[in-house]
Amino acid sequence: MFKRAYQPLEQYLHPNRVLLIYGPRRVGKTTLLQNLLAQTPLKYKLDSGDNIRTQQILSSQDFDQILAYAEGYDLLAIDEAQNIPNIGIALKIIVDQIPGIRVIATGSSSFDLAGQVGEPLTGRKRTLTLFPMAQSELLGVFNRFELGEKLTDFLIFGSYPEVLTAPSRSERIEIISEIANSYSLKDILSFDRVKSSGTLLDLLKLLAFQIGSEVSINELATQLGVEPRTVKRYLDLLEKSFVILRLSGFSRNLRQEITSKAKYYFLDTGIRNALIAQFNDPDQRNDLGQLWENFLVVERLKYRTYATILANIYFWRTYDQQEIDLVEEREGQLFGYECKWSLKKPIPAPRSWLETYSGAQFSVIHPKNYQDFVLPGVL
Numbered sequence: 001m002f003k004r005a006y007q008p009l010e011q012y013l014h015p016n017r018v019l020l021i022y023g024p025r026r027v028g029k030t031t032l033l034q035n036l037l038a039q040t041p042l043k044y045k046l047d048s049g050d051n052i053r054t055q056q057i058l059s060s061q062d063f064d065q066i067l068a069y070a071e072g073y074d075l076l077a078i079d080e081a082q083n084i085p086n087i088g089i090a091l092k093i094i095v096d097q098i099p100g101i102r103v104i105a106t107g108s109s110s111f112d113l114a115g116q117v118g119e120p121l122t123g124r125k126r127t128l129t130l131f132p133m134a135q136s137e138l139l140g141v142f143n144r145f146e147l148g149e150k151l152t153d154f155l156i157f158g159s160y161p162e163v164l165t166a167p168s169r170s171e172r173i174e175i176i177s178e179i180a181n182s183y184s185l186k187d188i189l190s191f192d193r194v195k196s197s198g199t200l201l202d203l204l205k206l207l208a209f210q211i212g213s214e215v216s217i218n219e220l221a222t223q224l225g226v227e228p229r230t231v232k233r234y235l236d237l238l239e240k241s242f243v244i245l246r247l248s249g250f251s252r253n254l255r256q257e258i259t260s261k262a263k264y265y266f267l268d269t270g271i272r273n274a275l276i277a278q279f280n281d282p283d284q285r286n287d288l289g290q291l292w293e294n295f296l297v298v299e300r301l302k303y304r305t306y307a308t309i310l311a312n313i314y315f316w317r318t319y320d321q322q323e324i325d326l327v328e329e330r331e332g333q334l335f336g337y338e339c340k341w342s343l344k345k346p347i348p349a350p351r352s353w354l355e356t357y358s359g360a361q362f363s364v365i366h367p368k369n370y371q372d373f374v375l376p377g378v379l
Contacts, residue, residue, distance in 0.1 A: 002161060003140045004028060005306040006128055009036040009104075013075070016095045018103040018121055023130035024242035024267060025108040025186065026179050028161050030079055032130065033106060042074035042102070049083035049107075058090040070094045074101060081105035088120035095124055108186075108242075131242075132159040132268045134302035135374045144371055151367060152282045155291040158270020172270075173279050180274035188237050199224055201275070203234055207244065207264050208276045211290040212325065214249075214261035214317070235264070242267050245298060250314030250327045252357070263315050265294045292341040293325055296365055299374040300326065300337075307376065322350040324362070334360040341367065 006012065009032060012019050023029050037044055047054050057069050058078075070076050076094065081087050091103055105117070117125065135147060138159075142150070157163050157172045160179060166172040181201075189197050202224055207215070217235075221228040238244045247263045266272040269291050273279055282288060304311055311330045317323040324336040334357050338347060349362035365373050 001141065001165060002028075002133060002137055004032055004130065005134065005137055006032065006130070007035070009033075010040065012126055012128065013102045013104070014126075015100045015102060016098075016124070018091050018095055018105060018117070018125040020117060020125055020127045021104065021106040021130060022127065022242075023106075023108065024132070026160060026162065027130050027132050029106040029108070029130055031161075033077055033079060033104060036104075037075075037077060040075065043072070044075035044077060045070065045073045046077045046079070049078060049080035049087070054078070055084050058087060059085040061086060061089055063093060066090050066093050067097055070098055070101065075104070076101060077104045079106050080108065082107035082116070086116065088117035091117065092120040092124065095121075129305055131298075131302045131305070133161055133164060134159070134306060135299055135371070136303060136306065136376055138164075139375060144375075147371065148367070151370075152288075155269055155288065155295055156273060156279055156282070158268040158273075160268060160270060163270055173274075176270040177274045177277075180271045185241075185243070188234075188241050188243075194234070194237065199226060199230075200234055200238075203231065204238070204243070204275050208266070208272045211265060211272070211287075212263065212293045215264055216261060243271070245301065247297070247313060247315045247326070250316045250329075265297050267298055269294050269298075289339075289341045292367075293339040296337070296339045296370065296373065297326055300328075303374050303376075316350075316353065318350075318352055322352050324350065324353060336360060336362045337373070338362070338364045339366075340364055343368075 006021075009019075021029050021032070033046075037046060049055065057065055060066065078084070078087075084090070087105065091105065094101060095103055135154075138147060158176055160176060162175050162179075163172050166175055185197070185200060188194055188200065194200065203220065206220055206223060217228050217231050221231045224231065235244070235246070239246050243266065245265045245267060247265070249261065272291075272294065278285075278287075285291075301313075303309070309330065311328040314327040314329070315323070315325060316327050316336065325339045326337040328335045328337070336349070336353060340347065343364065343366040347364045353360060353362065363373075
């Protein structure tokens with residue numbers, strides 16, 4: 001039903017190169033791969049990192065065995081490749097020794113897969129990241145007016161493909177709750193240094209109530225009854241497994257700018273709401289402003305990723321309460337964006353922002369102009 005940003009996927013395939021596709025579970029990586037294989041004229045082999053025999057072969061570092069496994073194919077596709085130890089070495093052997101072969105590997109856990117393929121595949125790979133559905137991808141199904149009409153649904157239920165196609169409200173809640181409580185944490189809980197699923201869920205719930213606010217590691221540690229270093233490690237794993245997004249504070253010139261704390265957002269607002277079992281209608285909520293900020297920060301991330309726009313991202317705040325929700329640093333220029341769900345009167349740029357950073361831009365993003373912020377054609 002939905003055309004993804006990377007379709008047709010063939011454009012990213014090249015002889016003797018590996019295409020890596022990262023992303024959270026259930027966002028459509030396998031479907032994207034299957035759509036390619038259904039149409040390709042290439043002779044292909046599809047396998048899964050969950051297959052025990054495949055794990056044994058590709059983790060063996062046995063040169064002859066690995067080559068025999070892939071010999072005779074034009075395209076090798078491995079789903080859930082992060083489950084295979086030493087997968088990077090095996091893929092390097094294959095693309096270096098089998099002339100013309102193309103390789104695709106998908107993975108839901110960047111901290112596993114990236115760590116295993118980074119060095120072995122230097123100069124031999126292309127990496128794509130797939131998120132829950134972006135507004136730009138939904139534009140192929142809905143027009144701009146219809147997207148605007150569904151805006152509160154995106155804030156409450158998120159943008160996972162299965163959620164968007166669910167026929168009823170109750171099924172949307174059931175699906176996103178299952179993803180939040182099972183699939184989204186599966187990779188982290190299988191990591192040997194994560195000892196407590198309860199602590200991890202409690203941390204996520206605390207973050208869910210602090211969207212758009214600076215987060216103190218020490219305060220989180222106190223509330224959870226664990227060491228600050230444990231909180232730091234869990235936050236890092238949550239970010240690397242596509243559950244949360246971290247923004248650090250921006251500062252260059254002012255001593256009163258806040259940089260010691262970070263802000264955290266969820267890669268999908270539906271996941272956030274499922275973790276705290278909060279699916280109330282908009283007129284029964286007091287967190288629409290937080291959800292709006294989260295939605296915009298993440299949709300902008302999707303837009304930049306799919307349009308290959310390079311930017312450093314931050315928030316900006318001073319000790320005298322001047323603040324900007326999102327700052328993008330692109331090609332040496334600063335762009336500040338304030339997210340407002342309800343805009344009752346014009347909001348001027350913070351004085352210190354304009355005085356300190358010559359040439360810096362400032363915009364307020366609200367429901368009436370947000371599409372210019374997250375859809376193609378506008379930076």
